[in-house]
Amino acid sequence: MNRRVLIIVNPHAGKGMIKRYLCDVIDLFVKHQWQVSVVTTQAKGEATQLASDAALHYDLLVCSGGDGTLNEVVSGLVKDERHIPIGYLPAGTTNDFASSLQIPKNNLPAAAQQIIDGKGFLCDVGHFNDRIFMYVAAFGAFTEVSYSTPQDFKNNFGRAAYILEGIKSLTNIVTYHLKVECENELIEGDFIYGQISNSTSVGGFQAMSLKDVQLDDGLFELLLVHRPNNLLDLQTIIAALLTQDENSSWLVHRKLSKVKITCETPVPWTLDGEFGGNHQTMVIRNLPKAVEFIVRNEEQPLV
Template identity: 45%
Template sequence: MAKKKQMLLIINPRSGREKIRLKLLDILDAYTGAGYQVQVHVTQKALDARNAVLKYGAKKDLIVCSGGDGTLNEVISGMMELAKPVSLGYIPAGSTNDFASSLRLPRQMMPAALNAVNGSPYAIDIGHFCEDRYFVYVAGFGAFTEVSYLTPQDKKNLLGHQAYILEGVKSLASIKSYSMKISCPEETLEGEFIYGMVTNTVSVGGFKGLVNQNVALNDGLFEVLLIRTPKTPLELSSIVTGLLLREEEKSDLVYKFKTNRLTIHTQEPVDWVLDGEFGGTRTDVVIQNLPQQILMLCPPAADTQKHAEKTENNENNC
């Protein structure tokens, strides 16, 4: 008898209205039928998923996680510390699932679960944040980092990414401004900034369109968006206009560029968000792209292309 392949299945039972509970037996049956011996770990607290990967992951042939972007972040953070690479399958079960959207993973739980064992390996870049943290798709600071995760999805769909900015700015007086020096191999910026994000995704907080550049998840580069502090309502309007510009079109208040490394120094401590979760308070930050670090199991390229064309056609018809 052939030796069974070993799987670690990590489940966040509280993600996405606990949908995994209704499908868990079907998922386990499918994985057993696919020749896996499954070890299930149900997370109980913060960092539990990361610690489970560190404790059990090295002896597995495949790690599958079910949860939201925060759970995925923990699992990949643990995998980055393993001595040998292990492939990763993902069953998105959170409320936002930004990175799953970028990977064109199925939205329904059973198709996603089957893709987690039958998909094609796709090597993705990972972000290294300072000395001790990782992020999968976004590191951000400033005025709008919480808004993206608090705004209802139907409102996002209706109003688009201009509303994302306006929702976060109830009045100019409410904007927190940070004095920063931001450096990368391509340029150095200094001054007052209200927002910044370093991304490797097509969707942030459920919004598509915040990153206007062509995004590749395995090119060794991040997409960076930085917004200077507006002084007047007219400048605030200019920011919204600047967000609509393509990368090659310049704005005095909005900067968009690609880079593989970024250093940020601030005069006062700044709160950071990593993949939708609190990432710490820091005055000095170094962000580096680690190319093609994790093998994700994704839909075949042909299916991905069809999905992309269907999505584009639906958006054009809206």
């Protein structure tokens, strides 16, 4: 009996790249004795329920879209405690998590072949209050860029769109006075940016402490950026981020499995690049090896 695969497609992700390759992707799976079903999402959030239902009826779930679509798929499985291997066809603008999983980002047929020939990998995910995130929860400077940048602008200019929008946001930096309760440590201060991540790439840029990032170790990487006092301080902070200076006094780094962050005023957050709401109390914890991705076998060449 043929194995059954459901491909969830966000037809609007990126430049609609999947539309050009969908027949090739389906043909690859059929040639390898998969019975293929395809569904396109029609509204934001729809992939969450589709993924949860798919776990009951299919052997494999393939997500084609950007990081936001992948977040919806993972959320549907984790919240309903359902298990099914996930293959990812990255078709968004930045596709951060595809970099971490070593999935080809500009060659969807190659990514599909990697799913067919690949192996399962149990990966950590994040729990943010009542939400799920796949690779990053962030607040402050630059975080509004992903969801405030027009989709057409992102499609036409790609990663440059985020940079251009980010430069504009520097003139409106907001400071948050936070209490950050890590394991056996309390950090308190004024910060303009923070992120809790489980990825080698965030916003299309290589993560700091890259050598220490493991997607299945039960730990997040915490980064906090102190408030600058003047433009010179801000330039120093930007240089520290760009050069990945982990010894900079402007930056706070920790590895942790759980953190509680409180602020007297609501803080707007993004989860996997999408708006995650305004919160005064944030409890963020790692869910170890909560989902299974199909990744490259060591014998498979990098594409």
